[in-house]
Amino acid sequence: QDHKVEDFISSPLYSVLIISYEMLLRCLEQIQAVEFNLLICDExxxxxxxxxxxxxxxxxLSCERRIILTGTPIQNDLQEFYALIEFVNPGILGSLSTYRKIYEEPIVKSREPSATKEEKELGExxxxxxxxxxGFFILRRTQEVINQFLPPKKESIIFCLPTALQLELYRKLLSSQVIRSCLQGRLESSPHLVCIGALKKLCNHPCLLFKALKEKTCDAVSDEQDESSLYEGLIDVFPQGYTSDTCSESDSGKLQVxxxxxxxxxxxxxxxxxVVVLVxxxxxTLNILQETCKHYGYSYTRLDGHTPVSQRQQIVDAFNSKFCSAFVFLLSSKAGGVGLNLVGASHLVLYDIDWNPATDIQAMARVWRDGQKQTVHIYRLLTTGSIEEKIYQRQISKQDLSGAVVDLSKTSEHIHFSIEELKDLFTLHEDSSCVTHDLLECDCMGSSEFQNSSTEEPTVSRSCQLGQNHVKPNSKKPLSMSQLMQWKHFSGQYQTLDDPFLERIKENVSFFFHNVTNSASL
Known part of the structure; x- marks a missing residue:
């Protein structure tokens, strides 16, 4: 591989160098000697x-013309946007401190529910x-450009009921001294990430938490006292004889679904x-899902960070072949979430959620893309009332922030949740079938039929859609999650579901959000 760079430099026959970021760093000294006319950075x-x-x-690198290709110019905050702009057009936004004062701070503040009228106007x-x-040097093209050429996509956000063991462990974790100290800010270096990690493991399967617990118990020299104290007393909650190899579906709500x-x-x-892509x-977690496939006799193939890069395309090509016998493709979102074409599958299940919405979006785009011939079904699994709902809400906030800056048409009426709601990570909402739906203050009562509660007007039956008409007139909370406004939503207790796949799982589900793209071609 290194010789190819040398060949490019020494031979007059080559005018284009295609190179990975990793190889660029390895051969940087050689490449810096070349004067380029154009630099194009994919991803x-x-x-x-x-x-x-x-x-x-x-x-x-010596090059005056630079182009960036990306579908996610803002993944987390507006400082990332500044870094990209500074790379392609240095100095146009001034220094970072100036940019933050003039643009970032007013825009972010204007999107808080507590923002004043003046702050909202300034932010917009x-x-x-x-x-x-x-806009003078950004060409923006969204998925809608090619949607019309793709088959229908049925996307479902599925809120899975936690099991009794998960609920008991969740309560025990939340009552720990470590989490209480985090909430009260009593620790100088609050171990928020450790607490969040423990809750996310529990949502996927209790055996992951048990394994972490046993590892900390066995590690006598560990100096991570916060994590050890977080797990204190948890061992008594697990059934007698429980082991880290106990990965029964009966212990995990999402695995049951x-x-x-x-x-x-x-x-x-x-x-x-x-066939199914399972992400x-x-x-x-992939190990648990792999054992589940083995238990039920489902043939599978797997691609994760341990898969040699040289073998990955071969694995993908084999899976996409109509002669492939694999029913499930186990995929690590970090290893294969970008660039892979898995159009051989028509179902994709996102088993867990990432803080960065771009990670999940990229993973879901593996199957609904050019070359797909079948109707695509995408399922996102979230544990009801848990930290996963809060992470999902945070994803929506980040996506709305990106839309407000990159797409001028999206103004601040698409407001995200308040800081208090987004930071309310360490709360278990046992009395709610869907916290995300509760925050929308919709009157549908979890049914696909909406009843107008006004006594002055005749009762009107209508499809339960998230739209402006469903917002209470005197609501203090702005409508959030603009991309869900037109999605159907219904509780798991709804009598009969049109989708046969959702119908089969509703017993273990508290709530659904469901949307169909390109429904006219069904």
Whole structure:
């Protein structure tokens, strides 16, 4: 591989160098000797931090014309947007401190529910100004451009009921001294990430928490006292004889839903090949899902961070072949969430959720893309009332922030949740069938039929859609999650569901959000 760079430099026959970011860093000294006329960076959001080695190396190259290609110019905050703009058009937004004062702070403040009228007006003005200024050198094309050429996509957000063991463990964790100290700010270096990690493991399967617990118990030299004290007393909650290899579906609400969903897809599939991509952010969770496939006799293939890069395309090509016998493709979102084409599958299950919405969006885009011939079904699994709902709400907040700056048409009426709601991570909402739906203050009562509660007007039956007409007139909370406004939603107790796959899993589900794209071609 290194010789190819040498060949490019020494031979007059080559005018284009295609190179990975990793290879660029390895051969940087050689490449810096070349004077380029144009630099094009695919997956340009990797340059969101101006201080990382990749960005520094690319900036040091002798080239005046730079182009970034990215579907996610803002993944977490507006400083990432600044880094990308600074790379392609240095100096146009001034220094970082100036940018934060003029643009970032007013825009972010204007999108808080507590913002005053003046703050909202200033924020919208600065967002419009930023969009206008960067619009001279940004060409924005969204998924809608190619949607019309793709088959229908049925997307479901499924809120899975936690099991009794999960609820008991969740309560025990929340009552720990470590989490109480985090909430009260009594610890100088509050171990928020440790607490969040423990809750996320529990949502996926209690055996992951048990394994972490046993590892900390056995590690006598561990100096991570916060994590050890977080697990204190948890061992007594687990049933006697429980081991880290105990990965029964009966202990995890999401795994119960997944098992029924896989069975439904396997049984209800027509003569046309129906296979599933099963995505997780964690290798340990993939191990559980792999054992589940073995237990039920589902053939599978797997691609994660341990899969050699040289073999990945071969695995993908084999899976996409109509002669492939694998029913499930186990995929790590970090290893294969970008660039893979898995159009051989028509179902994708996102088993867990990432803080960065771009990670999940990229993973879900593996199957609904150019080359797909079948109707695509996408399922996102969230544990009802848990930290996963809060992370999902935070994802929506980040996506709305991106839309307000990059797409001028999205103004601050698409407001995200308040800071208090988003930071309310360490609360278990046992009395709610869907906290996300509760925050919308919709009157549908979890039914697909909406009843107008006004006594002055005749009762009107209508489809339960999230829209402006469903917002209480005197609501103090702004309508959130604009992309869900038109999604149907209903509780798991709804009598009969039109979708046969959702119908089979509703017993273990508290709530659904469901949407169909390109429904006219069904």
């Amino acid at each position: 340009g959001h990797r340059l969101k931090n101006s201080s990382i080695k990749t960005t520094t190396a690319l900036t040091a 003005k600065r967002a419009a100004e930023l969009t206008r200024l960067t 997944l098992v029924k969903l896989l069975a439904a897809i396997h049984e209800l599939s027509s003569s046309e090949r129906q 997780s952010n964690y290798t340990q």
